[in-house]
Amino acid sequence: MKSATTFLMFQGQADEAIQQYQQWFFDLQVESLTYMENSQQVAMAVLHLKGLKIMVNDSAIKHNFTFTPSTSIYVECESAEEIGSLVAQILEGGQALMPLDNYGFSKQFAWVQDRFGVSWQLTYN
Incomplete structure (x- = not known):
């Protein structure tokens, strides 16, 4: 490979x-x-x-599919300010799949989909 x-x-x-x-x-x-x-x-x-x-x-070919939330880009943020800012920006025209919160496995975590349909998992510990 x-x-x-x-x-x-x-x-x-x-x-x-x-x-x-x-x-x-x-x-x-x-x-x-x-x-x-x-x-x-x-x-x-x-x-x-x-x-x-x-x-x-x-794609030069039109497809009946787009991005799925189950495939995402995982980003580890360096500060609470950074994750808050990124989540707010991505949510402009996008949607929260898991809003920014403490989910136990991460002090601050959000799973958001941008306006293009790409999903982002953001975390800060």
Whole structure:
């Protein structure tokens, strides 16, 4: 096996999602980004977030499915302020699957789905 990578397939919102994620996560790095010819649709992008490689694209084929909450990106926050800020930002247009709270396994934990349908589990201990 050469590698294993998280892959997020959007349907026309990849560029907008990348821009939004750059605002939420200041250390998100865009390694590469190419667009489909004569379009703002992302042919392929490679992102890096705290050691996690994420590939992103817009599907050229329309599908009857999108993201499922059971697959999520797990983020360990460095402070109570950071988790609170991220949860608030992601909830703008998104939804809380598990609101920010103490669930026993984490002093502060939230499972939120952003407006693009991508799920994020955020924790702070």
